[in-house]
Amino acid sequence: MEYQEIISRRQEILSKPVRPVPADRLEKERTLFTERNRKSLEIFERAKGLIPGGVEHNLSQSKPFPLAMDRGKGYRMWDVDGNEYIDYLMSGAPIILGHAFTPLDEKIIEIIRDKGPATGLTSEYELLAAEEIIRHMPSVEMVRFLQSGTEADMAAIRIARAFTGKQKIIKIGGSYHGWSDQMVYALHIPGTGPLNSKGITSESYAHIVDVPPNDFDALEKAFEDNKDKGGVAGAIVEPIGGESGTHPVHPDWNRRMRELCDAYGSLLIFDEVVTGFRLDMGGAQKYLGIMPDLTVLGKIIAHGYPSAGAVAGRKDVMAVCHGGLGEKIYIGGTLAANPISTAACYHALKLMEEHDAVGKATRYADRLTNALNDLFSTRPDLGFFVYNYGPIMHYVTTSFFSLDLSAPEAFMEILTRKQVADDYQIVTMAHGICSLAGTRMYSCMQHDDEALNKTLSVWEYLLSLIPKDA
């Protein structure tokens, strides 16, 4: 679906009243959810006293209570009560070969059994993994492994400042670059500024320049206005738009960003934590044909195994990570580049290429997107729609992410619309479909016709619960 169509369809949804599942029907669904998830509820009740909120993972579905998962295989997951799910969370994007992919797991088990998890010194896998990343990513000449996407984003910002000698970092509203003090600004919804910045000093984000998505004038002004205020060291973007395309990018946005970085001597940083090796084996940079100076990678480079992150880029830029005492920038991480993570990276990338994982996951996402849009077209009163960037699908039902904050009662409207989207998710989850945040679905190379048909039938059921416009 084209950018302009996505924007106007979102607006169309926002122009209509939100369409909740009626209270009596919702109550039945909640009861069903609770009845089939007794063990999960028990775990949650025990966890509440020991873990703040009873759940740690920030992607976790938590309404009415979090479900504890037992295992995953292929595109399926099973919770501790034995319920089966068609999974579209895919652990938050890193799984594209499928859960518990035996050829990958066997390699890691071998390392753990024969060699142990880590020595604290380098291993050949570090080199092999770096070679593999460089072979695929067109702009990348050097790689530095870290332990998470958050750390890799922090390192990219530090490298940009050290290389350019400039200070400001442009960040696009609504985008996510981890939870470091500097990057928790204007999260999720553009224009929210420091709304989520409790516990962070304002000095921490004093040199972050927040630019609204797709606002070309504001972007240029950000470079120009900061020219004599420390200058722009770098612009960090999610190349398909904030929150992995939840806020889609104008087709000319990345090109303009590249031009402005060149004109002002700033670095273009692509955060490819989700798009790298998922949108394309060469990331969004290959898909879009736009070369960043620095690339941030995470999650998928260890395919679900822990300690996944890397900052990568041009040789001259990456050179600030080494050099003499006092010259190089400081980057740490005791377990960064450990043999398990780097072996997982090397073998996962090899297997993804061998199995054409991106191609298969994309073809499934294209089919599901079309099929769901066909289904939604039977209910024009709702205006629901789906769009996808390869195996990254976004479904828009209440459109709470796209509300304009300057609108009257905007915050209340966001909360109401989010609540209704959460209620839809209770229904889909209670019938065996797991997605991300009630708005996003990731596919893997193993999703098949059975997954597609089951997904459609659950959505058909959800639509049947929402009364038609009189």
Ligand SMILES: Cc1ncc(COP(=O)(O)O)c(C=O)c1O
């Ligand atoms: C685009 C993007 N950047 C950075 C991160 C942070 O990665 P991590 O959770 O590994 O710290 C995420 C996590 O979802 C992400 O989506």
